[in-house]
Amino acid sequence: MSALKFQHQAQRTRNAEEERARRGSPVDSQAESRVESRVESHVESHAESRIGSPAGSRGASRGQMRLSTRHTRMRRARTTVWLILFLAGGIGLAYNALVRPNGMAQVYVERGEKVYVEAVVAPPLGAPSGEKAATKWLPSDDAALIDGRAVANSAQPSIKFTETRGIAPRIARERRTAGDTNVTLSIVDTLGVWIAAFFTLAIFSFLWRDNPVYKFAESVLVGVSAAYWMTLGYWSTLVPNLFAKLAPEAIKSWSMPAMIIDPSEQTTQFILALVPLILGFMLLMRLSPKGGWISVWPLAFIIGTTAGLKFVAFIEGDLMAQASNTIAPLVALKEGQLQVGDSIGNVVLLFGVLSVLTYFFFSIEHKGRLGTMVGKVSRVGIWYLMITFGAAFGLTVMGRITLLSQRLEFLFGDWLWIIDPANIR
Amino acid sequence: MLKRTVPLFITGIAGAILIVAYFSPATTNWGEVVTDWMNTLAAVAFILGGGNLLFVNLEKISSKRPGWAYALVTLLAFVLTLAFGVLKIGAVPNAQFPATPWAGDYESVRAPFGWVYEYVLSPLTATMFAMLAFYVASAAFRAFRAKNIEAILLLGTAFVILLGRTAAAAILTGWIPVDGPFAFLRLDTLAVNIMQYVSTAGTRAIMMGIALGIAATSLRLILGIDRSYLVSD
Numbered sequence: 219m220s221a222l223k224f225q226h227q228a229q230r231t232r233n234a235e236e237e238r239a240r241r242g243s244p245v246d247s248q249a250e251s252r253v254e255s256r257v258e259s260h261v262e263s264h265a266e267s268r269i270g271s272p273a274g275s276r277g278a279s280r281g282q283m284r285l286s287t288r289h290t291r292m293r294r295a296r297t298t299v300w301l302i303l304f305l306a307g308g309i310g311l312a313y314n315a316l317v318r319p320n321g322m323a324q325v326y327v328e329r330g331e332k333v334y335v336e337a338v339v340a341p342p343l344g345a346p347s348g349e350k351a352a353t354k355w356l357p358s359d360d361a362a363l364i365d366g367r368a369v370a371n372s373a374q375p376s377i378k379f380t381e382t383r384g385i386a387p388r389i390a391r392e393r394r395t396a397g398d399t400n401v402t403l404s405i406v407d408t409l410g411v412w413i414a415a416f417f418t419l420a421i422f423s424f425l426w427r428d429n430p431v432y433k434f435a436e437s438v439l440v441g442v443s444a445a446y447w448m449t450l451g452y453w454s455t456l457v458p459n460l461f462a463k464l465a466p467e468a469i470k471s472w473s474m475p476a477m478i479i480d481p482s483e484q485t486t487q488f489i490l491a492l493v494p495l496i497l498g499f500m501l502l503m504r505l506s507p508k509g510g511w512i513s514v515w516p517l518a519f520i521i522g523t524t525a526g527l528k529f530v531a532f533i534e535g536d537l538m539a540q541a542s543n544t545i546a547p548l549v550a551l552k553e554g555q556l557q558v559g560d561s562i563g564n565v566v567l568l569f570g571v572l573s574v575l576t577y578f579f580f581s582i583e584h585k586g587r588l589g590t591m592v593g594k595v596s597r598v599g600i601w602y603l604m605i606t607f608g609a610a611f612g613l614t615v616m617g618r619i620t621l622l623s624q625r626l627e628f629l630f631g632d633w634l635w636i637i638d639p640a641n642i643r
Numbered sequence: 644m645l646k647r648t649v650p651l652f653i654t655g656i657a658g659a660i661l662i663v664a665y666f667s668p669a670t671t672n673w674g675e676v677v678t679d680w681m682n683t684l685a686a687v688a689f690i691l692g693g694g695n696l697l698f699v700n701l702e703k704i705s706s707k708r709p710g711w712a713y714a715l716v717t718l719l720a721f722v723l724t725l726a727f728g729v730l731k732i733g734a735v736p737n738a739q740f741p742a743t744p745w746a747g748d749y750e751s752v753r754a755p756f757g758w759v760y761e762y763v764l765s766p767l768t769a770t771m772f773a774m775l776a777f778y779v780a781s782a783a784f785r786a787f788r789a790k791n792i793e794a795i796l797l798l799g800t801a802f803v804i805l806l807g808r809t810a811a812a813a814i815l816t817g818w819i820p821v822d823g824p825f826a827f828l829r830l831d832t833l834a835v836n837i838m839q840y841v842s843t844a845g846t847r848a849i850m851m852g853i854a855l856g857i858a859a860t861s862l863r864l865i866l867g868i869d870r871s872y873l874v875s876d
Binding site: 332334336354355357377379382406407410411413414415417418421422424425433434435436437438439440441442443444445446447448449450451452453454455456459460471472473474475476490493494497498501502504505511514515516517518519520521522523524525526527528529530532533535536537540541543544563566567568569570571574575578579599600601602603604605606607608609610611612613614615616618619621622624625628 | 658796842847864
């Protein structure tokens with residue numbers, strides 16, 4: 219009895235195993251294809267491949283191994299291509315720097331000493347009778363000093379400084395050969411060209427994949443960019459618009475000698491300048507952990523002013539101006555003659571604007587006579603929009619390619635001196 | 644009151660002054676003053692941004708979070724450039740006022756600040772944008788499929804514009820006589836006509852839509868209907 223029971227159990231187990239094996243095959247192939255597609259997407263996105271497969275799936279493991287090998291092969295091929303490119307670049311650099319007679323990436327400058335003297339300049343001929351002589355700083359070789367219209371102030375010592383201007387390498391070499399000692403190689407600018415080339419290549423290295431060199435360049439960009447805009451804001455807005463109104467005399471003697479001070483306006487300007495000063499301090503309170511809410515006041519001011527400015531500017535500059543330009547004669551005439559091309563163009567233009575506006579604003583259900591008509595016009599509006607987007611896309615691509623060609627021109631022209639269309643090197 | 648009512652009042656008054664100043668010649672001066680204040684505040688906002696960058700990166704460095712070395716690079720680049728610019732280090736003397744050193748030109752390529760712009764910032768930003776050429780082309784190759792009339796129009800226009808503005812236009816359709824009846828089929832002419840009429844129509848309608856949208860949003864802000872900016876605290 220027990221032997222029979224054992225045989226029966228063994229048979230059931232075998233049947234179950236066969237059934238599992240029969241069903242297991244398609245499941246495994248599905249798993250394999252799933253893994254395949256995942257690996258493909260990983261390969262495409264240049265990410266590290268981490269293949270996940272269902273546990274115990276032997277078919278998936280085979281697929282995983284096959285694709286992993288393929289992935290490794292692709293990575294090796296890519297690495298080889300980059301290695302070849304780097305080697306070619308290195309050989310090119312060495313050739314340029316050592317073998318070519320004129321070298322590469324050199325910036326030459328011409329230095330000259332300039333002397334400035336303080337002089338009393340007489341009013342020009344024909345000036346109003348009340349105009350007085352002005353005191354100005356002039357170059358010592360200025361025509362006014364030579365012909366006597368200006369007289370140097372001997373009590374004030376002259377100021378000397380070196381003026382530098384860039385000069386084309388070919389001319390620089392010729393002048394240096396002729397013995398001109400004023401023309402020299404600018405180490406600072408030459409270094410600048412090398413640094414610019416390094417940063418250009420560092421950013422381009424992202425095309426391979428994210429890497430430390432790219433991250434370094436990106437970090438520099440963030441820091442320099444923030445400081446650049448902060449500096450411009452300080453010197454071009456804060457100093458003339460705020461500090462110069464709060465302390466005009468001090469700012470004039472410090473950094474804005476050309477500033478004209480109107481004493482009658484001074485008090486009003488001072489009081490008016492206090493408002494942005496206070497609002498500015500309130501805005502900086504955003505950095506404080508507790509008084510952050512105070513910054514909402516200047517923020518509200520910025521939002522209100524922007525809203526007021528944009529409201530007027532967009533209504534006038536965009537809505538009204540665009541509508542006015544669209545309303546052009548549908549039958550274009552020139553000296554009494556019908557202009558077929560312009561007429562068709564104006565019709566196309568007017569119909570396009572109206573159909574796109576219909577698509578934007580008349581969002582009614584496309585049923586009934588009116589609804590169907592609106593729907594058809596809207597569809598034409600969509601076609602117009604698609605053409606507009608296509609044109610915008612084309613122009614964007616062209617703009618980016620222009621920028622790319624400029625960077626390549628810098629690398630092969632200014633840095634490597636391989637191309638020289640203007641024959642200046 | 645201080646956190647909600649006063650900011651709403653400030654927004655309304657500032658916006659209303661600028662709108663009134665546009666329509667009334669007697670108040671034009673108010674608009675100029677308010678715009679001047681806004682420009683000053685925008686410059687202060689740059690300082691706020693710089694301060695924020697400083698705090699964030701210092702915090703990252705002090706806590707040695709992953710990538711702190713890059714934060715240090717950012718910080719060094721920021722501090723150096725700021726020092727060159729704000730302190731006008733090595734600025735080229737002003738020829739008209741050589742006796743006033745602070746009136747010097749700090750943006751000249753001969754000054755350290757101008758040098759940083761010319762050889763660091765300019766190549767970095769230009770290359771960043773130039774690199775988009777690859778990504779735009781790659782995205783277009785993956786995404787663009789001419790499967791319906793809209794997609795065909797978009798693709799076709801892009802091709803016509805790209806070809807029509809390059810030497811390819813002359814190579815492909817240069818044989819069509821300029822004065823003939825089929826001159827409009829020349830790629831360069833086609834590109835010009837698309838830009839002049841069809842694309843202009845679309846752009847105009849988009850601009851008019853944007854203008855109406857901005858006007859409505861501005862009014863909502865000025866009238867205090869949109870208060871989303873108040874919830875930050």
